[in-house]
Structure formats: structure tokens, C-alpha cells
Amino acid sequence: MTWARLDTDPLDIDSGVGALRARAIAAALERVAVPILALRNGRAEPLASGALYVFGTCLLLLTCRHLFDDGASVGDLGLPLGASGRILWLREVRPRVLVDPIADLAAIRIGSRASAGLLRRHWHAAPFDSLGSEGQARLYVLAGFPYSQMRRVGAVLHAKPTVVFARGELAGGQLRVSYGRTARRIDGLEIHAPALDGVSGATLWAVIEERGGVDCVLQPAAIQSSFKHDAYVKGEPVGGFSRLLRARLA
Numbered sequence: 001m002t003w004a005r006l007d008t009d010p011l012d013i014d015s016g017v018g019a020l021r022a023r024a025i026a027a028a029l030e031r032v033a034v035p036i037l038a039l040r041n042g043r044a045e046p047l048a049s050g051a052l053y054v055f056g057t058c059l060l061l062l063t064c065r066h067l068f069d070d071g072a073s074v075g076d077l078g079l080p081l082g083a084s085g086r087i088l089w090l091r092e093v094r095p096r097v098l099v100d101p102i103a104d105l106a107a108i109r110i111g112s113r114a115s116a117g118l119l120r121r122h123w124h125a126a127p128f129d130s131l132g133s134e135g136q137a138r139l140y141v142l143a144g145f146p147y148s149q150m151r152r153v154g155a156v157l158h159a160k161p162t163v164v165f166a167r168g169e170l171a172g173g174q175l176r177v178s179y180g181r182t183a184r185r186i187d188g189l190e191i192h193a194p195a196l197d198g199v200s201g202a203t204l205w206a207v208i209e210e211r212g213g214v215d216c217v218l219q220p221a222a223i224q225s226s227f228k229h230d231a232y233v234k235g236e237p238v239g240g241f242s243r244l245l246r247a248r249l250a
Contacts, residue, residue, distance in 0.1 A: 002044055002087055003037075003080040006160040008149075011183040011193065013166035015139050017207075021215065022186045025141055025207070026163040028218065031124040033143035033161055033202060036063060037078045037087060044078060044087055044157055049144035049202035051220075052119060055128035055249060058109055059116035062238070063201030064225055065099045065106040074108060082122030085156075088115060098248055103236040104225040106201075107245055128242065130220055137206035140168045140177050142224060142233060144202030146194045162194055166233070168204075175204055175222040175235040196227040204235040 010022040038047040050063035061079070068074075075091035094111030110116045119125070142164045149160040168177030183193040206221040222235025 002155060002157065003085050004156050004158045005080070005083060006149075006158055008161050008163060010163045010165065010186045011191070012186065013164060013180050013183050013193065014178050015165045015167050017139065017165045019186050022163075022165060024215075025165075025218065026143070029141070029143040029163060029205070030161075031082070031122075032126065033145070033163075034061070034079055034123055035145040035159055035161075036061075036067065036201065037080065037157075038072055039076045039078065039089065046145060046147050046150050046157070046159070046198050047072065047077065048198065048200050049224075051203040052123050052125035053128045053130075054120075054125045055245070057113075058249060059119060059125060060128065060245070061108040061110065062203065062223060063106055063108070064223055064236075065104045066225070067201060068097075068099075068106070077108075079119065079123075081118065084122065088118060098245060100236075100241050100244060103241060105223055105236050105238070105241045107241075109249070126220060128245075137208055137219070137221070138167055138169065139165065139207040140175070140221065141165050141205050141207060141218070142177070142196075142199065142202055143205075144196070144199030144224065146196055147198040148194045150198070162196075162199065164193070164233075165207075168233075170237065173237070174225075175237055177204065177233040177235070179227055179229065179231065179233045181229050193229065195229070196224070196233065199224055200226070203238075204233070 078087040093115035096109040
């Protein structure tokens with residue numbers, strides 16, 4: 001085993017989300033938020049976060065473009081296989097990298113059907129069509145894997161994800177969500193909000209209120225690109241990128 005996921009408690013910045021709803025949403029995102037690892041000096045090290053989407057017969061990993069800025073090669077990236085403790089290195093999956101020419105967005109197409117099937121057995125992949133529209137929302141949730149909540153014990157990298165609820169709005173072509181120095185854990189305890197280094201590339205989900213017996217729907221709204229304590233989390237909206245990917249993969 002080279003990887004182990006730890007349990008986490010959802011955090012609330014300023015949304016007032018109820019405990020039952022927060023726990024239900026966090027449980028739904030448990031198999032959606034994917035850590036992206038990099039092979040460095042023969043060891044798996046944390047790099048970024050992402051999420052998987054199904055497009056026809058293709059499987060895509062959506063993340064941020066800037067994870068490649070420091071010279072990271074797609075062949076050196078790996079995705080843990082859920083709770084199995086194993087890592088699938090992307091050099092084995094015939095990857096194809098697609099980037100937005102302007103926004104901080106990237107997609108990695110998993111070219112091997114066998115590898116795509118293996119990933120889908122361990123992670124939940126959202127339908128690509130869910131990226132096409134950006135619903136109106138005030139409540140958002142971010143799920144990813146910060147460096148500050150990862151520890152190596154022997155050969156095993158232990159990772160505790162973060163699931164954060166906050167208010168936000170689209171402005172100036174970006175999604176801007178509030179982020180403070182402190183957060184309320186869902187059990188009511190106030191704690192220091194974690195630094196979000198390593199969460200870049202994670203999906204920001206809009207919580208869309210529903211009717212007819214459904215409490216809410218999670219809509220992919222943006223890909224997290226930057227953060228600043230006592231200020232914001234910023235994300236690149238995914239609607240335009242989804243249309244670009246659809247044209248390139250058609």
C-alpha cells in the first residue's frame with residue numbers, strides 16, 4: 001500500500017449549511033474528489049486535485065492548467081485507486097492533455113479503456129453534460145486534498161481531504177467564493193481553515209435547491225485556481241471549457 005485516505009469533517013465558512021445536509025453532500029463527494037500525485041525521486045508526492053467526467057466512451061480528468069507550470073509531465077502523474085492503496089500512473093493510460101488557451105483549465109483524456117474502467121470502479125465520474133450549464137447559486141462546496149492535511153508514514157502517504165461550504169458569486173468571468181482564516185466544523189467547533197495549496201484543480205460545486213422531494217443537486221460550476229486567506233477562493237467557470245472540449249473530442 002502506498003496511499004491511504006483519512007476521514008474528514010465538513011467545514012463551513014459563512015453559508016450556515018445544516019449538519020445533516022453538509023454530511024450528506026460530503027459523503028456524495030467522497031468518491032468524486034480525486035487527488036493528483038506526482039512521481040518525484042521514486043516516491044508519490046501530492047500535487048493537485050481534480051475530478052473525473054464521462055464523455056461518450058471517453059473518461060476525462062478535469063483539473064487546472066498551472067499544475068504543468070513547474071515542469072510536471074503527464075506521464076509522471078498518478079491517481080490513487082480509491083481505498084485499494086494502489087496508484088494508477090498516467091503513463092500507462094495513453095493520456096492526451098487538452099488545455100484552455102486562456103483560462104487556467106486542463107483536461108487529461110484517459111486513452112486506455114481498461115484504465116478508464118479501473119478508475120471508474122474506484123471513483124465516481126460525473127456526466128460530461130453536467131458541465132454545459134452554470135446554474136444560479138449562492139452556496140458552493142469545494143472538495144480537494146490540501147498538502148497541509150497529508151502526512152507520510154513509512155512508505156504510505158496518508159491524505160485527509162477537505163470539504164468546505166461557502167457563499168460565492170460569479171463576477172468578472174470568475175467564480176469568487178469567500179474564504180476566511182477560521183471555519184466552523186460541522187460539529188460546531190471553530191478551527192483554523194486549512195491552506196488550500198494542493199486543492200488547485202478541484203471542482204467547485206454549486207448547490208442548487210430543488211423541489212419535488214429532492215433536497216438539492218450538485219452542479220459543477222468552476223475549477224479552483226487560487227485562494228487567499230481572509231479573502232477568497234477563485235475558480236475558472238467550466239461552461240466555456242466544456243464547449244471547447246466537446247469540439248476537440250467530437
